Amino acid sequence: MLIVPCPNCGPRNASDLRYVGESRPRPDPNASSPKEWRAYLYERANPAGRLRETWYCRSGCRRYFALERDTVTNEFTNSPLPVGKMGKRP
Amino acid sequence: MADIPTFESTVPAPYVSYAGVPMESGRPDSPLTLRDVSSVTKSIVRAGPETKACHRLSTPFGAARTEDGVLIIGQRPDEWVLTGHGSAIRALTESLDRSGHISIIDGTHNSAIFRLTGAGAASVLEKLCSLDWRDLMTPDGAAVSGSVAHVTCDIVRNDQDITPSYLISCDRSYGQYLFAVILDAGHEFGISPLDMLA
């Protein structure tokens, strides 16, 4: 089982967390075309390589955070960022 | 009008392990014991890092310490659980500066708390939870949250003198299940349930 580096708790079993998905910004709900909005809902980059994704530390600190992971090697490649799935912030 | 109510334990005696084995109540000096201590007063304090209350509690996430009869637990980032006698809790919470984004709510009825005490306590936890219970990783005064037999629990290492002891806290509705499960896991180490402290 993968170890996920929770920024608050430290290294935890992946089963202690919930994988939220690729981190992606939420488009403006009042100015989005159906195509743009549905790209946000359903389209994923799914790269073989570095991916910024959101995790929720369900059994631990109960915080959402973003991590960058290499989907080929499963290595986490940067320090955690305090913004998740719906985050508009960089 | 009915009588003045008494606080009800989540685990009414007689005690039965998860596997259905009846367990005799033990004596407090048994080598490995499990006791419902849920009636203790609990207070949940939420306060951001910039607040005066946060500095006053001065207990970082992952740590617990005792002050004037109150166990102050840094249970989550910006969140503390205070446990102890009602008067001591009140004294502390009333002294907290309320400025900034802070909230204090009574958590007494929200959770069940069990105290697991004895030299073999870590061996029992090791059967139920994937965290590392060795001294280096979970020393006395450590506060941690994790899944215990598939229930999310808050656990504080709170040794009694030199005897390892853990306060295991879960959502009250899981109390009966969790107590039975800990008895089941502790059966091979000779665990004894103790009656709830009034």
Place this chain on the structure above:
Amino acid sequence: MTRLPPRPGEIIGRTRSVDFSWNGRRVSGFEGDTIASALTAAGVRVVSRSMKYRRPRGYMTNDYWDPNALVQVGDEPNVRSAHRLIEPGMAVEAQNVWPSLERDLRAVTGPASRFLTPGFYYKTFMRPRWLWPTYEKVLATFSPGGRIDLDTPHRYHDKRYIHPDVVVAGGGPAGMAAAIAGAEAGARVLLVEHFHRLGGHLLWGDDSDRALAGELVAEVADAGVEVLTDSTVTGRYEDNWIAIAQRNHPVAVERLIKARAKVLVVAPGLIERPYVFAGNDKPGVMLSGAVRRFVNLYGVRPGAAAVVFTANPEGDAAAADLERAEADVTVLDARRGENIVRALGRGKSIKAVEVADGRRLECDLLVTATGWTAPTSLLNMSGDRPVYDEVATRFFPSAPIGNVLVAGGLAGDGTHEQLIEHARTTGRLAAARARSVAYSLQAATARAKAVSGSQPGWPTDTRRSLPRHPHPPLFRSATHGLVDFSEDVSSKDMLGAADEGYDSVELLKRYTTATMGPSQGKLETVNTVAVLAEALGRTIGEVGTTVWRPPYAPITMGGLGGPMYEPVRVSSIQPWHEANGAVFMLAGQWIRPDHYGDPSGEVLNTRRNVGIMDVTPLGKFDLRGPDVPKLLNHLYINKWMKLPVGSVRYGIMCTEEGVVLDDGVTARLGDHHYMMTTTSSGTASVWEWAENWLQTEFPDWQVHITPVTSGFTSINVAGPESRTLVRRLTMDVNLDPAAFKYMQVRTGTVAGVPDCFMWRIGFTGELSFEIHVPAGYGLHVWEALLEAGEDLRVRPFGVEGQRIMRLEKGHFIVGQDTDGLTKLPALGMAHLLKLDKHDFVGKPELLWALADTSAPVLVGIQPTDPSIVPDEAGQIVRPGTDEIIGRITSSRMSPTLGRSICLGQVLPEASKAGSELTVLMTDGRRITARVMAHHAHFDPEGERVRG
């Protein structure tokens, strides 16, 4: 008798005899005997029948991996009899034989066997399809495996999580040396050996081997290594998550240990490889290791006249062992070009061996020592792809990752001294790397002790590599024989499959099923590759090996399941429910009273008098902070900025897709204090969802969410007499209709319990007060209500009663009357939607959904025949056709109305009031029903709740 006189190194206790039974016959062995050694000592030679051809089989490798050794022990099937120790009274039987082991009528003799070539099943039983049930019955009798007893009592299985520095897989000399060196370097080491004791091949070696084993075992103990014997590392997963099956636990039948090792040392040794030739599966054909274990560990001579075909020192030693055991021994040495062609003889034993030079040697035991398979499973599981060495004629690890190290025969050859020195260096390297990992784990873990000093570096691997000894390439003789003994796959089958085009080893494996039986490639993988290489005219290295996957050794389903802890939740009123005849249901993890014997009566009593219900599982969240209205406004589709203190509002939540997620009421208890409720089943997900919005999208909003679902015991008091009842227990809340209106909330003391809150809502359609009591006093208030309301005929009602009443009122349940595609407009509640809000979850999709006139909508439905209750999920079809235009989502017999009532989703064309519907019943009948003007079948104006 073939039991030899006592000998040094044997591991049986001759003073303690153990009686057990074999196919009903009494057999006696000694303490420490395996079933195999005891049976062989008793002269038993045939222990099983092969899976496909039902050929008689005897012990071949005499260890855990023996493909012929599966037996039934009591109610336990598939016991590995060359590993399992005998116990007094144990009932051992041959499994899947018919009618008996000696005479299996399904046995296939030579000519017929061509009908069982690979693909036979796929090709033969395809057609005609109507014959399949017959085929299935016949084929089922051929399925391998023992008898499963459905009455087997549940036994205790266990689980354990540990965090050692180093796990060493394999307790032979290399594994022990690595463990000792690791522990001496300060690491916490777990040494796992799958045999019953440490020592590996030294155990059946000569005096100096055993002396060395003894020294190492003593050192292991001194070094403080934790040792697990009769246990197997079954898998290695991401980040060194190691699965260990512990079979010798004193309490549990089997224990699954999940170890998070900082470093894994793989030292399983080598597995002896069988030779492929005609008759290689006949009873009496054994590998050299099997003989050495029989003779040296158990004092059992497996044959009197032996031919030993040897290509290596282990084979030579087996010949010497047999000579010491006073057997007649003929040695054929592959290194001198000698070879065997076929084993002759039928039934219980071989009679002779045909040699390549034409000789025919009479014997009852043929021993082969033709080389080794490197069990690289754990390395495969770590991502390594082993490479073949033409000189040593076996596979070697290529480049294992840094926290997986290899020692012993898997790494190379050499003297004991060389292998042990290499292993000690490996152990030290493992300990040093573990120190580096441990430091970073400790430094990053919030609760851990503070680290001291700087992080130890990651030491480079400076081990000198071991030599590799040449070994003759011996895979198949001039004849064809079995490659996979478990699955009855021969070299001829494989050449045929290669001819059919299965020219990749992974394809060949799946088509022929070679390596897929109980021995899982331990014996047959390299021969499979070699035969395919031969067929394709390529080298073994070019063909490559199959990927080994977990588990390395079988683990029981019980072991995987562990103690089967399944959390359940109960309210504080549970003891009362149990004592008062509640019939329970499981709702998610909650144990809830479904009813108390008479759900219809409970409904009628609530409608006429007053009923109380334990609704504790209702999701409850304490919300605090100045920005709570902003959060509510965002999560719900309706407006929340102006909810007065003391009021309650109903709201619906939708997802970003516009799909209905949850519903419930939220009350404003104070300026910055709200209480939000969710459905019982939605509690956990709504909480995580709300936190997600708060933490990631609106981190500046000042809101604290605290789940308090079980902090309050919730009791719904419903019915015309509910106000009278509640008034008897409350002093400090004004319950007059004008002072405490429908959809309002009050706080106060109930039955002496302070800090309760109550609100007036109406899921049941009756005047009702939902009281929320601090949970430690919940049972007290419940009992007080029953006592105080006795003259009012108060009675409890359960989930079923509530479900009937809400259906009478036409209230939908999210997840029951909605599904994963149901968007808000389908519920007929578009009036709640406030699109003038700047933003809320799902706004764009809901805007577009309003324009969609094709989606099904929820309607009230009543069957024409009031006595028929259509099935929930029953299909609604266009009259006269099978075209589905909707479905029944809820249905019940209404005790209040005396007729059946439903909610259902239908296409808009059929949704108008008065439309006639056709509903399919499960028994095939079609009934008619009518669409109603309202969802509510009872009191559509809602006069009762507002009373």
